[in-house]
Amino acid sequence: MLKDLILRNRSYRRFYQSERISKTQLMEWVDLARCSASARNSQSLKYILSNDIGLNAEIFELLSWAGYLSNWKGPGEGEQPSAYIIMLHDTLITGNYLCDDGIAAQSILLGAVEAGFGGCIVYTVNRNRLKEIFKLSDQYEIIQVLALGKPKEIVVLDEVKNDDIKYWRDENQVHHVPKRSLEEIIVRVN
C-alpha cells in the first residue's frame, strides 16, 4: 500500500551506521529513478554511489544537517549514513531538468524505505569540494545528496499550529514534523 510506504518515508538523519547497504541495493534504487518519468524524456540525471566507509566519511564532512535544529551539528559517529547517492545533472544533455530531481529522489527514497532503510535529501552541500573529490568536470552539476542508512530515530507528523512549520525534537529525541492540513493546501475543488 503506497500510503503506508509514503508515511514511513520520513526524512531520517540518524542511522545505525554499522548496517551496511550493498552496491547492488543502491543500484536497484537508482533503477527505480531510471524507470520514472523525465521531462521531455531527456534523462539528464546521473548518479555517483558510495557505500565505502572512507569515502562516506569524506562526503559526510561536506554536508549540513537539519537547519532548524540549531543546537545539533548532525549525526555523530555511529549514527551517520552508511551510503550516499549523489544526484548530478549532465548539462551536455539538456539545460533544464524541470522536476526530474524530485521524482527521482522520491522513487529512490521510497525504494529505500520498502527495503527497510531510509534517508534524507541534503541540499546544503559543499559542492565545490565534492566535485574535487570525484574529479567531476563542469559537465556535471551536483543537484543534491541522498544520505541513506538504517533509520535510528522516530519521526512523527503533527498538525501545523500557529503557522509554525519548523520541525523539532522532543526530550526523547523523537523528531516532530508539523504538516499543513489538506484543507490548507487545497485552494479550490471543482
Add this chain to the structure above:
Amino acid sequence: MLKDLILRNRSYRRFYQSERISKTQLMEWVDLARCSASARNSQSLKYILSNDIGLNAEIFELLSWAGYLSNWKGPGEGEQPSAYIIMLHDTLITGNYLCDDGIAAQSILLGAVEAGFGGCIVYTVNRNRLKEIFKLSDQYEIIQVLALGKPKEIVVLDEVKNDDIKYWRDENQVHHVPKRSLEEIIVRVN
C-alpha cells in the same frame, strides 16, 4: 511492490474520458503529496482540483501535449483526461521549493496508478489564461498541471539507441519510451 508500481506509472496521454474520478479520490492523492518530504518543511505547494466536465474542457484547451509527436495535437474528444490537479507555488510561504514539485507529482501519480488510473505531468500550459480562469492572485505561481484519467494506451520502455531519447508511437499506437541504461546513468560506484 514499488518497482511494479513505478513501471506501471508511465506518462499516459490518452484516457477513457467517461471513466470519472471522484473529488474524494483526488484529495486522497493530494494527501499523499502532503505527507511527502518538503524542503525546509516549508510546504509551499498548493492545489486546485477539477473533475468537472465543463471546467476540464476549459483547462484542456490551455495544455500542449507530447512535444515529440509533432503530428499529434493531443487526445481527441472521448480520450481526454477526466480530472486535473493543478500544482501551485504559494510565494508568500517561501521563495524556493527546491524539488518539492517532483516529489509531490511522483506521490500523486503513483497513487493514481495504484488506484487503477494514471496521468501525465504537463508543463506546457497557458499559465496566464489558467490564472484568469481561477482568478488566482499573484500570490500563486502555476508550476505544472497533472492530467489524470483511466489510461487508454499502452506505453512500453525501450533501450536508448544512437542516443535518441525521443518517444514515438508505432503503427498500433503503442507509445515507446527509450530509457538510458543503468550503466549510462551511474557515473561512478565506490
